[in-house]
Amino acid sequence: MNEVNAAIITIGDELLIGQTIDTNSAFIAQELNKTGIWVKRRIAIGDVREDILNALREQSRDCNLIIITGGLGPTADDITKPTLCEYFGGKLVLHQPTLEHVTYLFEHVFRRPMPLLERNRRQAEVPDVCTVLKNERGTAPGMWFEKDNVFFVSLPGVPHEMKGLMLDSVIPKLKKTFKLPVVLHRNLLTSGIGESLLADHIADFENDLPSHIKLAYLPAYGMVRLRLTSRGSDKNSVENELDNLFIQLKSFVKKWMVTDEDISLPEAVLNLLQSKKKTVSTAESCTGGNIAHLITSIPGSSASYNGSVVSYANDAKENLLGVKRETLLQFGAVSEQTVVEMVNGALKELKTDYAIATSGIMGPDGGTPEKPVGTVWIAVGNNKKIIALQHSFRFDRERNIELTTHNALSMLYRFVKEEEGE
Amino acid sequence: MNEVNAAIITIGDELLIGQTIDTNSAFIAQELNKTGIWVKRRIAIGDVREDILNALREQSRDCNLIIITGGLGPTADDITKPTLCEYFGGKLVLHQPTLEHVTYLFEHVFRRPMPLLERNRRQAEVPDVCTVLKNERGTAPGMWFEKDNVFFVSLPGVPHEMKGLMLDSVIPKLKKTFKLPVVLHRNLLTSGIGESLLADHIADFENDLPSHIKLAYLPAYGMVRLRLTSRGSDKNSVENELDNLFIQLKSFVKKWMVTDEDISLPEAVLNLLQSKKKTVSTAESCTGGNIAHLITSIPGSSASYNGSVVSYANDAKENLLGVKRETLLQFGAVSEQTVVEMVNGALKELKTDYAIATSGIMGPDGGTPEKPVGTVWIAVGNNKKIIALQHSFRFDRERNIELTTHNALSMLYRFVKEEEGE
Numbered sequence: 001m002n003e004v005n006a007a008i009i010t011i012g013d014e015l016l017i018g019q020t021i022d023t024n025s026a027f028i029a030q031e032l033n034k035t036g037i038w039v040k041r042r043i044a045i046g047d048v049r050e051d052i053l054n055a056l057r058e059q060s061r062d063c064n065l066i067i068i069t070g071g072l073g074p075t076a077d078d079i080t081k082p083t084l085c086e087y088f089g090g091k092l093v094l095h096q097p098t099l100e101h102v103t104y105l106f107e108h109v110f111r112r113p114m115p116l117l118e119r120n121r122r123q124a125e126v127p128d129v130c131t132v133l134k135n136e137r138g139t140a141p142g143m144w145f146e147k148d149n150v151f152f153v154s155l156p157g158v159p160h161e162m163k164g165l166m167l168d169s170v171i172p173k174l175k176k177t178f179k180l181p182v183v184l185h186r187n188l189l190t191s192g193i194g195e196s197l198l199a200d201h202i203a204d205f206e207n208d209l210p211s212h213i214k215l216a217y218l219p220a221y222g223m224v225r226l227r228l229t230s231r232g233s234d235k236n237s238v239e240n241e242l243d244n245l246f247i248q249l250k251s252f253v254k255k256w257m258v259t260d261e262d263i264s265l266p267e268a269v270l271n272l273l274q275s276k277k278k279t280v281s282t283a284e285s286c287t288g289g290n291i292a293h294l295i296t297s298i299p300g301s302s303a304s305y306n307g308s309v310v311s312y313a314n315d316a317k318e319n320l321l322g323v324k325r326e327t328l329l330q331f332g333a334v335s336e337q338t339v340v341e342m343v344n345g346a347l348k349e350l351k352t353d354y355a356i357a358t359s360g361i362m363g364p365d366g367g368t369p370e371k372p373v374g375t376v377w378i379a380v381g382n383n384k385k386i387i388a389l390q391h392s393f394r395f396d397r398e399r400n401i402e403l404t405t406h407n408a409l410s411m412l413y414r415f416v417k418e419e420e421g422e
Numbered sequence: 423m424n425e426v427n428a429a430i431i432t433i434g435d436e437l438l439i440g441q442t443i444d445t446n447s448a449f450i451a452q453e454l455n456k457t458g459i460w461v462k463r464r465i466a467i468g469d470v471r472e473d474i475l476n477a478l479r480e481q482s483r484d485c486n487l488i489i490i491t492g493g494l495g496p497t498a499d500d501i502t503k504p505t506l507c508e509y510f511g512g513k514l515v516l517h518q519p520t521l522e523h524v525t526y527l528f529e530h531v532f533r534r535p536m537p538l539l540e541r542n543r544r545q546a547e548v549p550d551v552c553t554v555l556k557n558e559r560g561t562a563p564g565m566w567f568e569k570d571n572v573f574f575v576s577l578p579g580v581p582h583e584m585k586g587l588m589l590d591s592v593i594p595k596l597k598k599t600f601k602l603p604v605v606l607h608r609n610l611l612t613s614g615i616g617e618s619l620l621a622d623h624i625a626d627f628e629n630d631l632p633s634h635i636k637l638a639y640l641p642a643y644g645m646v647r648l649r650l651t652s653r654g655s656d657k658n659s660v661e662n663e664l665d666n667l668f669i670q671l672k673s674f675v676k677k678w679m680v681t682d683e684d685i686s687l688p689e690a691v692l693n694l695l696q697s698k699k700k701t702v703s704t705a706e707s708c709t710g711g712n713i714a715h716l717i718t719s720i721p722g723s724s725a726s727y728n729g730s731v732v733s734y735a736n737d738a739k740e741n742l743l744g745v746k747r748e749t750l751l752q753f754g755a756v757s758e759q760t761v762v763e764m765v766n767g768a769l770k771e772l773k774t775d776y777a778i779a780t781s782g783i784m785g786p787d788g789g790t791p792e793k794p795v796g797t798v799w800i801a802v803g804n805n806k807k808i809i810a811l812q813h814s815f816r817f818d819r820e821r822n823i824e825l826t827t828h829n830a831l832s833m834l835y836r837f838v839k840e841e842e843g844e
Contacts, residue, residue: 014638016463016464017461017651018447018453018455021444021445022444022447022448023443025437025440025444029440030439030440030441039438042437042467043466045463045464058480073617073639115619117618119618119621160818163818185439195496200541219495219580229439284711288714288718288723289713289715289718290715292706292732293711293712293714297819299786301710305734306735307734308730308732309729309731309742310704310732312714312718312723312728312729313773315773316728316772319771319773320731350741351735351737365721
């Protein structure tokens, strides 16, 4: 078994000025981790020859796998590819199969027929010291290098192209190249308890863990995910030990556990609904469609989700959800009465078993002394029962929207569990 | 004027296994950049003493400002804070004002009254060689260190706490500490032209740029943002030169330019509507609320945006938007006829001047030979005119949703411009 330590290098000025959020590194780290490869370091540098050379040199000191993304677009690879040639001691040559692939994409696949420019043709040039990895989804190919027992993989920065190359080429090649350890994770999601209290509650369990097993706390949107990780050489023994510990951990946190799978809260909600053959709809004011967006991002969500009325204007609350004008006038749009009527409207208009409604003041403007920014009402219910809760968040608009969304989903999850007799 | 080179170090195993996407670094990079500080490198490492020490040592070789985030939660700071003490040669002491602040938060601010645990109390312990930066939004304080003319700032990893500390404490302190250069950017957003063609179109302009001015191509969702950046010591001369070049650049790309401000496409749409005192609504099937979510994430959007009907189920298209059953039966939900009727429904039910409608097959399932995954219809219109366009995207669900969203907004933008006689 080889110990594989990986580094991820992302190249591009846009990362250093903060114009782009680096989602590639997270994806690559996840996939490597699943395969049993530990990512020791992630580093982002600009489109600068010296910085690229330094990064390659420094990272290969204590890592034997370096994954590089970015710096390969038609307007960007003037620096990266010559620099790779310099580092690995090769020269750029035209790679005929890549040129054919690029030509094919331009002639047959790209929506608008586009002329093949000289700079597109140059995307088919690669260092003559690499193995070319075909990029089915785009023009810039992946490249695989080896130098002094360190493996280097260069991938384009466009996320869906990078993902295709990682899954189709890089991971299979890594499995052939290294004899990898077994790394397994078990995840659970808790709601309704803070990180500190949770840590105190399971302190004895944590202290008794063997040293090759790690427990991580991953707080997000008022929830905490716990992750147990183990590694070893024998899959069965790693799995058995981890499963036993996971059963213990679950019994300690039973009261707050939302799901014991490595899935998001919207996925847990959808799985629960699907297993009970029930449907849900949403009536969103302050979350502005974010609950709908998170649910509909999940493949197959249409089986349990009928839709949403995003009633941003009060008119829409009346017209589309049947909220009474008197309710809006007497109690206001951000009130228990309004969200309860919104739930009823969604149940009726979208014909679902369950519904969620949200209304609140997300900020930065719109607050009043009685209802300051962060005041939120959430209701969930079915035809028999509706419950509503007020929250007072204290954060910025973006976070208030996320917190309201996740609290609403977690409230629905508990409500459905109770109503369906679990 | 000091040359300030910054490095950002994020600490946390969750970044190395890819469970968390690093949005903090992008925010920090943006804010530093605005202030005239160039971020040379971003690096992410695990909660490992040696890796932290190495990163601090290595980054301070060629950077004189190191911003550290993460590793300071109530369950995480057992490693980071002692390691900072070791690196800077101090010891942990209780910081009384922080303890009072933490106690206050626990007693008066946190929604559920929570007991103050020993591990919360320890958050008020800081190395005795740092300047404490008060964290108004949470319990873990910021810390400011200096060693051999390099400045180090340690911030908590919770995004909204980090943001508060950056804006309220760190940036003002940096402006006092360094005499900073002027760095200015000009941004414009294009739509309807690919990166390569655009680059060819402005090749002469780009080649003639002086060396202290950079042009960057930032492609996203079928659009390309162009950014001109200049730096110097005199604000007026930097600004004049940059503005002149920006006018030239704009004249070259006029045909494809959506906005010449550094704002997102949804912001450009809202600004345009607001300046014309017009409103918009959406009828979303395949985008599932994502257009509504992007629009309502912008403060003040309620002035121009009335809401959305997320008609995921066909029933909802009929009930809430008045799409005719015959239309759905004859042409299907993903058709020109359906999106046109959806626009009419949204205009009527949500009482707006303009409306957008989307319907498509996002994948991975649901495709047919006639309408494969990626088939999307988008319509925009007002009471006088409705236009509809079919797209064939080829990507994964997430990207298809984003592409549809951005194409719909860009289509609306052009439509409104034309209708309002610009």
